[in-house]
Amino acid sequence: xxxxxxxxxxxxxxxxxxxxxxxxxxxxxxxxxxxxxxxxxxxxxxxxxxxxxxxxxxxxxxxxxxxxxxxxxxxxxxxxxxxxxxxxxxxxxxxxxxxxxxxxxxxxxxxxxxxxxxxxxxxxxxxxxxxxxxxxxxxxxxxxxxxxxxxxxxxxxxxxxxxxxxxxxxxxxxxxxxxxxxxxxxxxxxxxxxxxxxxxxxxxxxxxxxxxxxxxxxxxxxxxxxxxxxxxxxxxxxxxxxxxxxxxxxxxxxxxxxxxxxxxxxxxxxxxxxxxxxxxxxxxxxxxxxxxxxxxxxxxxxxxxxxxxxxxxxxxxxxxxxxxxxxxxxxxxxxxxxxxxxxxxxxxxxxxxxxxxxxxxxxxxxxxxxxxxxxxxxxxxxxxxxxxxxxxxxxxxxxxxxxxxxxxxxxxxxxxxxxxxxxxxxxxxxxxxxxxxxxxxxxxxxxxxxxxxxxxxxxxxxxxxxxxxxxxxxxxxxxxxxxxxxxxxxxxxxxxxxxxxxxxxxxxxxxxxxxxxxxxxxxxxxxxxxxxxxxxxxxxxxxxxxxxxxxxxxxxxxxxxxxxxxxxxxxxxxxxxxxxxxxxxxxxxxxxxxxxxxxxxxxxxxxxxxxxxxxxxxxxxxxxxxxxxxxxxxxxxxxxxxxxxxxxxxxxxxxxxxxxxxxxxxxxxxxxxxxxxxxxxxxxxxxxxxxxxxxxxxxxxxxxxxxxxxxxxxxxxxxxxxxxxxxxxxxxxxxxxxxxxxxxxxxxxxxxxxxxxxxxxxxxxxxxxxxxxxxxxxxxxxxxxxxxxxxxxxxxxxxxxxxxxxxxxxxx
RNA sequence: GCCGAAGUGGCGGAAUGGCAGACGCGGCGGACUCAAAAUCCGCUGUCCUUACGGGCGUGAGGGUUCAAGUCCCUCCUUCGGCACCA
Numbered sequence: 001x002x003x004x005x006x007x008x009x010x011x012x013x014x015x016x017x018x019x020x021x022x023x024x025x026x027x028x029x030x031x032x033x034x035x036x037x038x039x040x041x042x043x044x045x046x047x048x049x050x051x052x053x054x055x056x057x058x059x060x061x062x063x064x065x066x067x068x069x070x071x072x073x074x075x076x077x078x079x080x081x082x083x084x085x086x087x088x089x090x091x092x093x094x095x096x097x098x099x100x101x102x103x104x105x106x107x108x109x110x111x112x113x114x115x116x117x118x119x120x121x122x123x124x125x126x127x128x129x130x131x132x133x134x135x136x137x138x139x140x141x142x143x144x145x146x147x148x149x150x151x152x153x154x155x156x157x158x159x160x161x162x163x164x165x166x167x168x169x170x171x172x173x174x175x176x177x178x179x180x181x182x183x184x185x186x187x188x189x190x191x192x193x194x195x196x197x198x199x200x201x202x203x204x205x206x207x208x209x210x211x212x213x214x215x216x217x218x219x220x221x222x223x224x225x226x227x228x229x230x231x232x233x234x235x236x237x238x239x240x241x242x243x244x245x246x247x248x249x250x251x252x253x254x255x256x257x258x259x260x261x262x263x264x265x266x267x268x269x270x271x272x273x274x275x276x277x278x279x280x281x282x283x284x285x286x287x288x289x290x291x292x293x294x295x296x297x298x299x300x301x302x303x304x305x306x307x308x309x310x311x312x313x314x315x316x317x318x319x320x321x322x323x324x325x326x327x328x329x330x331x332x333x334x335x336x337x338x339x340x341x342x343x344x345x346x347x348x349x350x351x352x353x354x355x356x357x358x359x360x361x362x363x364x365x366x367x368x369x370x371x372x373x374x375x376x377x378x379x380x381x382x383x384x385x386x387x388x389x390x391x392x393x394x395x396x397x398x399x400x401x402x403x404x405x406x407x408x409x410x411x412x413x414x415x416x417x418x419x420x421x422x423x424x425x426x427x428x429x430x431x432x433x434x435x436x437x438x439x440x441x442x443x444x445x446x447x448x449x450x451x452x453x454x455x456x457x458x459x460x461x462x463x464x465x466x467x468x469x470x471x472x473x474x475x476x477x478x479x480x481x482x483x484x485x486x487x488x489x490x491x492x493x494x495x496x497x498x499x500x501x502x503x504x505x506x507x508x509x510x511x512x513x514x515x516x517x518x519x520x521x522x523x524x525x526x527x528x529x530x531x532x533x534x535x536x537x538x539x540x541x542x543x544x545x546x547x548x549x550x551x552x553x554x555x556x557x558x559x560x561x562x563x564x565x566x567x568x569x570x571x572x573x574x575x576x577x578x579x580x581x582x583x584x585x586x587x588x589x590x591x592x593x594x595x596x597x598x599x600x601x602x603x604x605x606x607x608x609x610x611x612x613x614x615x616x617x618x619x620x621x622x623x624x625x626x627x628x629x630x631x632x633x634x635x636x637x638x639x640x641x642x643x644x645x646x647x648x649x650x651x652x653x654x655x656x657x658x659x660x661x662x663x664x665x666x667x668x669x670x671x672x673x674x675x676x677x678x679x680x681x682x683x684x685x686x687x688x689x690x691x692x693x694x695x696x697x698x699x700x701x702x703x704x705x706x707x708x709x710x711x712x713x714x715x716x717x718x719x720x721x722x723x724x725x726x727x728x729x730x731x732x733x734x735x736x737x738x739x740x741x742x743x744x745x746x747x748x749x750x751x752x753x754x755x756x757x758x759x760x761x762x763x764x765x766x767x768x769x770x771x772x773x774x775x776x777x778x779x780x781x782x783x784x785x786x787x788x789x790x791x792x793x794x795x796x797x798x799x800x801x802x803x804x805x806x807x808x809x810x811x812x
Numbered sequence: 813g814c815c816g817a818a819g820u821g822g823c824g825g826a827a828u829g830g831c832a833g834a835c836g837c838g839g840c841g842g843a844c845u846c847a848a849a850a851u852c853c854g855c856u857g858u859c860c861u862u863a864c865g866g867g868c869g870u871g872a873g874g875g876u877u878c879a880a881g882u883c884c885c886u887c888c889u890u891c892g893g894c895a896c897c898a
Contacts, residue, residue: 334897425897636836686835755831806830
């Protein structure tokens with residue numbers, strides 16, 4: 001038997017598809033809107049290492065789905081491109097002097113070739129790369145829209161700084177106090193930054209999660225990241241001073257238990273209110289706190305520190321004078337940067353109060369406890385942060401936590417010293433990078449007009465050539481060293497002005513690339529509105545979970561801004577999201593160069609073929625779960641394809657398949673249809689393997705059955721299917737064939753086995769026609785001699801019959 | 813600490829509350845071959861039994877049910893995310 005010649009077949013059909021533009025997507029109005037699908041992969045960053053076996057996992061899944069949709073009469077948009085700005089190319093440039101553009105282009109060429117070698121049905125005419133000036137012109141244009149809408153502003157507040165990458169980082173890019181990219185401990189630095197006001201969209205980013213079909217955990221991660229909480233803001237008067245301190249609390253019901261206050265060391269009031277005698281100590285503390293990284297302030301030192309400012313505040317509910325402290329356990333960037341401390345009911349305050357011997361007053365008692373009944377109690381022995389019943393709270397005693405919150409908020413409002421308030425953990429997006437290889441931020445600084453956006457007609461602001469790519473570390477990018485580029489005229493007044501030298505983060509380009517695919521060559525708009533209306537939103541978006549709160553949050557934000565400006569037709573960009581599970585190394589560990597467990601897809605394609613690689617990756621297990629690679633297991637997929645090839649060498653018969661085989665065919669069509677639809681590719685492949693094992697036993701193959709089978713296989717192993725299609729005399733491309741249909745009546749077996757159990761234990765099986773009446777099943781079961789053995793001498797208490805499924809006899 | 817996901821043969825995994833282990837890998841036995849590779853056929857959870865057959869089995873322990881891998885409670889382990897957010 002001839003070995004299946006994948007190394008000839010695969011390039012042959014790839015060339016055919018390319019030449020025939022088989023997968024070109026056209027905005028054909030004859031497809032009604034519900035017959036259009038936009039299926040998108042997260043585009044790759046073209047690293048120097050080339051494609052990884054993890055990349056083709058998602059790409060294969062979307063490709064199978066797209067091919068399935070086309071066969072079912074859908075017009076499908078399935079593009080690919082490259083996220084091409086970013087640090088690796090720049091760092092390589094710093095080491096070698098090679099321009100990042102050169103490295104990036106070479107890597108893109110390699111990636112494109114590797115992706116093409118897997119036979120995906122991509123419309124390559126729509127390819128984009130975020131580093132192309134024609135592309136980033138529109139990234140800059142969107143930034144200008146953000147600026148004009150007041151959503152981009154400059155700030156010199158302290159930021160996360162990676163000393164190794166020598167650039168500022170967004171909150172989302174810091175993981176466990178380390179730079180997400182390089183693992184270096186993040187420090188704090190005060191430099192001028194561009195910030196995007198993503199917090200202005202916090203409520204909508206939260207609310208609109210309800211309308212999209214995303215994995216539950218990604219939704220939860222975004223919800224947690226946005227971190228909405230409801231509570232109250234309360235203004236505290238200071239004893240003998242005109243200033244007031246406003247705090248935010250989610251537990252206004254514990255106000256009677258506030259025994260001290262804490263300001264963040266950076267709080268603007270600290271310097272003003274600190275008394276003369278406390279000044280030296282307070283200054284020293286503020287200075288020490290400023291020197292600490294966020295990590296040192298949080299993770300490394302859970303041990304509370306702090307100093308008293310010398311000032312007392314007045315608790316508005318009881319007039320008690322309480323000390324105002326400063327401590328770095330209060331974050332300047334959340335709420336008002338100040339808290340009322342209720343040590344009896346907050347773990348952190350408890351710890352602080354114990355350490356500094358501050359009073360602790362219990363004001364919440366557990367439901368049903370003696371204290372809850374009496375309304376008062378002595379000093380608590382432990383912190384209780386749950387909900388309960390108010391005690392030691394004057395007229396409010398006896399109220400439940402929820403009722404008390406409402407009552408006290410109303411009271412505060414009436415007194416004019418507080419109101420209901422909502423807070424978010426989400427911070428604004430630090431958007432400037434002090435690096436070279438990114439989109440220049442299209443702003444000009446004029447001494448007269450301030451920060452002025454570049455005129456839209458003057459976009460793009462091209463990334464200039466530099467002699468040194470190395471980041472300066474001073475808060476300026478390498479662009480600052482090119483006076484002829486930096487010095488320009490103010491777009492507003494024409495006077496001398498300087499260009500912004502910071503660049504955008506890598507996330508900028510990926511915030512809207514799915515829109516550029518719709519109209520990639522358009523010189524007049526990021527995409528024509530009719531094309532947006534034709535395809536958007538993205539119906540299925542497949543990619544890794546690592547972007548749960550980075551790219552996916554940022555892109556949603558930009559999309560909403562574009563929606564508000566009337567440029568796009570949907571509130572959300574990605575209707576349905578699926579995260580493919582990671583492919584681990586053979587050792588069950590994350591694949592990495594340092595572990596030496598990386599599998600190169602090129603090797604697999606060379607040795608087993610692209611179709612085998614595709615089928616194996618989909619057969620390994622459910623798309624969404626992590627699973628270890630096993631090259632040994634790959635041969636199973638390979639043998640399946642070999643078997644199909646072997647079948648194609650048998651003669652075709654015009655006779656119909658026998659009844660048994662015909663039923664199997666129809667059941668297989670049903671199973672593969674349902675499973676492909678629901679992205680359960682592993683079980684679809686399993687079903688096709690079962691059919692192939694049966695067909696392989698035949699001496700000649702019924703033509704109709706074979707035609708259907710080849711069409712079923714086509715989304716999974718497209719090269720082989722094209723070849724099989726051609727060998728059986730099919731015209732054109734098998735990918736233009738309609739998906740086979742099945743007859744539900746033929747999906748039912750002529751005879752089925754119905755298990756019979758006694759007291760839940762399987763004891764016999766009945767062979768009956770499907771649909772046999774329950775009464776008859778019961779009679780047959782009770783008549784069985786095997787069953788009689790188990791019921792002998794016992795009393796039949798009950799017989800449960802589920803038609804076509806089982807019979808259970810309960811005996812005593 | 814909090815939130816989320818997952819624990820099933822030697823391995824990857826399958827199973828609308830209804831025959832646990834489909835399909836594949838590996839292993840064992842056989843056919844073909846001078847021989848090997850490839851291919852094909854059979855067996856392959858575990859324990860007891862020569863066999864027929866039976867007991868036990870889905871991380872641990874409880875519970876609901878005629879019936880639980882699947883539902884509920886407690887716990888353990890692994891992975892992912894968050895982590896002084898008041």
